Amino acid sequence: MTKPVPPPLLNGPFTRREAAEAGASTSLLRGSRFVRVHPTVWVHRDHAMSDHDHVVAAAKAMPEQALLSHASRLFTLGLEVARVRPVHFIVQGDLHLALDGIVVHRTAVLPPRDDIGVTPAAALVQCAESLSLASTVAAGDWLVHRGHTTVEELVATARLHRWRPGARQTLRVVHLVDGRSRSMPESWLRLRLRAAALPTGVPNGPVMLGGELLATGDLVLDEYHLVLEYEGRQHAEDAYQFGVDIERYRRLRRAGWGYLQVVASDLRRPRALVERVHDELRRRGYDGPGPHFGAAWHALDRPIRVGR
Template structure:
């Protein structure tokens, strides 16, 4: 490991260009360093903080540039899984005028400008999960988002980015919940409620105002991280049995259910709500 008196974050140093690939691969494979963003590495003992992210970007971003796009969202505290499928962030910046703030010595687009830029540039799925995350972590408020959007869109704009801004909801607690909500929206189903309280439970999404034959529909996104062990699966089964007793039909949704060409989710939801979904899917 590096002595603590050496810099804990570096851009390829202290190695020569000829040594760098071999040395870095060895250190990464032995669990001594990790890559924060493309070209910037850090001692694994150093925790991920906003200050560390800013320090990493200062090594690769020109001092007179403005950090923008997904890099700006990352600096504002949003995780990479929310922003796209790539496990490593490539720094992006601009010299064009933007509404900016300064975070830990780095000039970055303002939270509202960052959100609108992501809505315009990212694929729809990740654009919505990024917007939801910015709202959920209170980086930006809905009022700020709508006020700033007037400089980009007309109030009645039907552009994809404007529609995503209207769909954004800070109650979504994970990217999977955002993607699931977008699937329901694209299929033409009623807009679900989020974080629905039912007895002693809370559902990710649900239709408390749309009973069908005295029963209500709820949907829950089950991530692999929290719903894969035997103990977790038993807990989920118990929870859904309890909910069924009080009139709630729960559809569990996995990541593999969201990312695929077969519209099983839309057909299942449509069968319960007695509504034909809009097909084919848009993503």
């Protein structure tokens, strides 16, 4: 009779010690019902490994002194700024350990850490070396908005070890981080308008009418009575959210406000999007310069440049 697999071993990666604690023998692990993910980590053959599982498996395979780092640390918070694999760790000194799907960064001095790995602020500093300017700032917005870090902590972390890759890049753009933006698409929209030298409005600002709150918007341009709103798929797929949106449109229209919807496909054509915003601004009294697609605009999509 085949020995049953302990339930804790059915739903994700585990180590030999965890298997023993669940009542599984070494001989059971050698059987065909388990797959070795790393030399010291297994998973049940019927379990489909998710991205989260790959990060967990990598963490179980690494020694305790290795800290989860870079984009992998941000992934544990729910923020994806790069491919999940390979999984990144940082260690102090030498660690000669080569495992598939894992990158080990070596350093003379470890960055600030917490119970999971490097701190979110330290992880963003690490990512700033390779991310685009827009993605770095948007990730900073996301982290600050959710309370994972602050602008002050980002500055302090970058200044702590100015020699560290990503530190100078972080200091170059941290003044653009605004935790009032709730999502990365909202941040990208704000940054596009700023780079094009157009009014950007207030992130998640209030729309007031007669001293009462009428609505809030992703970007509120009060002077022009215009709200810019990024609408992800949940706005169309969630019936309740759809109803809330429709009622907000009605209230804004009755109050004489314009409402410009932005969707994911618009962000893939940023120049056309900015020109559409400019057209709407002009209809509402804006008489300033048109959008400028110069150096600041092109810098958004490139790695952050720093002097030597």
